[in-house]
Amino acid sequence: MVSICCKQWCVFGTGTFFVLAAGILLIIWPSIFRSIIKDELVLTNNSRSFDMWKETPIPMYLEIYLFNFSNYAEFKMDRKKIKPYFQECGPYIFSEKHFKTNLTWNNNNDTITFMQNRIWQFEADMSNGTLEDKITNINVITATVAYNLRFKHILIRHAVDFLLREKKELLVITKTPRELLFDGYDDPIIDMMEDLNVTTFNIPYNKFGWFYPRNDSSSYDGVFNMHTGVDKLKNLGKLYSWNYQNETKFYEKNSVCNMINGTTGEIWPPFGKAKQLTLFISDFCRSVTLNYAENYDKHGLVGRKYIGTESVFDNGTAYPEASCFSNGEILPSGVLNVSLCRMGAPAFVSYPHFYLADPVYRSNIDGMKPNKSLHEMFMALEPNTGLPLEVRAQLQINIMIQDYEGISLFKDLQRTFVPMMWFRQTAELTGELADEAKTVVLIPMIGNYTFYGFGGIGFLIIAIGLYLSLSGAWMKKDELLIKPNDDSTSHHEEYTPYHSS
Template sequence: MWRIPQNLRNMLTCFRFCKHSIMTICTTKCKLISLSVVIVILLAIGICAVSLCKTVYHHILLKELTISNHSTGYELWKETPIPMYLNVYMFNWTNADEVLKNWTTKPIFQECGPYVFSEHHIRVNLTWNETENTVTYYQKRIWQFQSDLSTGTLQDNITNLNVIAATAAYLVRKKIAPIQEIASFFIDLKEKHLVQTRTVSQWTFEGYEDKLLQLLVKLNISNFNIPESKFGWFYGRNNSEVYDGNFTMYTGVDNIDLLGIINKWNSVSWTGDYTSYCGVVNGTSGELWPPVKKYDKVAIFSPDLCSTIWLSHQTNYSEEIVGMTGKKYIGTDFLFDNGTKYPEQKCFVNDKSFPSGVRDVSACKFGAPAFVSFPHFYLADNYYTDPIVEVRASVQLNLLIEPMRNIHMFKNVKETFVPMLWFSQTTELTETLGRKTKMLLTVPSILTYSGCGLIGIACLLIFVTVYYAYNKVWISHEEERLLSEDT
């Protein structure tokens, strides 16, 4: 049997050892280089994720929340996907006959309801103002009665003040005696009674025909500019695109803190119904908000009040909604103050100053003696509750009646703020939208934690690389493997 000479075997062994050594050195360098590249990449991504977290999040907010033709926020804003409800409570004057005979008797009101209507909002006729980063739009609101959620029906009878008669008398309260007497003649001719009974449907959206109102519309009296011959608190609003007027709103494209802020109503930035800052158009519509984390107060512009209402952050309150902790903003005594406690609120007093707790919105309600307050006259002066008992009643609408010696129907009345109705709007955040919102809110945390995690992994790899390189572990293991193969 042929055998390889010993010297040749030694040469082959040496060659094999050298070959494996060269390959081992190359492999080690490749591993070190590869690990170094990985470490650099992990460090770069991690540092960028941590340092650019706010920038990236701001970019995501601009893309998702701002109002533009390509944003997610635009689709949600154009047609509100969140279920909304209007809860209406009517006040039934149960002892009206007794009070009309003797005004020393305190009026008693029974609260009826809620009468619940689903509410849907659609923005229409949009005009983009690119130079100002605003959008002008009309708002179409659709209501449908929800019998299953309501206490009572639309056919319930409600007795309360004759709104048209009270409005007509209020409009001539400062006129000379002959004009008041003429007004008194027509009021007695057409109205007959200071109180009237109507169904809930008539009081709200359906409306009812009124002979005095029809006469006033025909006479086209400038101070009495109701455009309809029927009256209802919400008459003419359902499905109307123009009733609320047009709004101009910041899109937030150039400044996310302005997102949803309305700066014009009916193309002007001042309502004309109040002086000073009280008449300035400001605040959101109540559905679209800029990030409110840093705000102690938020403003909502209400076309129903022709003014802005301010809500304050309730610091000792938090509530979890769909897995998210929400902030609660409430109305305080500042909201309907008349300058008694907060001098800047005095500009809401248009005509006669009353104790704090109501806002005169007569200029916004076709001259009707309308005043708004919190339900139950909450936070209002006792002046409003002393003449009334058993009012168990979110904004309340009240009508003022006061004695007028030249108007027969109001000759013997006592000055009283009569509660007519109060209503609240509620929304329900859907689980689907809640999950999307929660995901958006967690983006900063995800970026920060991910970045820190990548930096941590990179640091660990640096430690491992240095340790193994220092001890030449890879080469030693390779040599041991080669020797075992030769053996």
């Protein structure tokens, strides 16, 4: 017969074992998960994430919308009274692929140096229009020349005005999307500056095009130096330098606006419930911070959505700390002066259709229709792995024109930020990649379920043991087993009847 003491030790010991196992699991599982995540995410020659980063597997597209100055014929008849109308054309859609090249591993500080090659291919079936459409808008070359001469002596401006008229330059040009985007087009002013070796206007190419000569170029975006996450996983993807510098030189000197912060947007460390994420945009030589908005579900993966707010393109009007982005002239909130970053052109960046910008930018032009659902910039990421679920980066390039004394092309023009084009870069996680990611994402849940399972079983066993002990059920069971043996003789005694003598 097993004693009551042995039974109690067995029951309470088993329950305690499960409870202790749950406690140990609770303590060590986060470390196990972090170790698994680190092995999966850090960049090394043979890590899984390296191949995905080196050649991005997520399908990406570049949607480009060009603005056509559709009432220019009427406008040039009376510049003071006719409001320019800009008609959105497109989208012209290009598939996009990214490749990392010229890789150098820096083991001394756990970083990797690389260049980026982007290849775009026109997708005619997905586009609304062809690359042979005709688009009329401001002549960026003449606008750049006038802008760079705005503080020069009036005699210099008169001399340049003579050259512009002699070269038959116009305020506007009509070109095809093919020329405006990737192929570029010739311009007599560029040819003249190249022949005379003039560097005042800082145009390093023999043609002009918004993306010329960027297609299939490994040098255009510059040289990046990025943390691999080997030292600390939280540093994964964060830039250490760009073009061998820790800060840019395109905004106020010695200011935070020149700091190179964040990632390139393609690889992220686990960030949990961070309220903000920062990425560096080399096109505009600056970092941009996005703010958490809401949770976001994609193929069963729950991520966090971060959006661009008014603060991204403020230059000191609404957010004084952003005044160092103004380049000496604080404008109404909503546009960012990137002229120094874009080779001296009077280029100002905003959200499409001046979404979230001060209404003054839409007051002297027609055709702008800002819409949150169409023009909001956002990216949704899975917080445990940093995996991008969906990205929609969209920006608009505007050229500033105004009356420059001495240059007749711009006579009687009020200051206007002319929308030239806006583009949307999209990337969306596929179902196949989502299924692979779920394996890693479910690891914390497996640990939690195991913890609760072990803990629940342990406490249930202990509770049963306590009940049996306090109710005396074990004692009663033993008594029932003993009593039949004690009374056995009485059941087998022979009956003797009573006889009287």
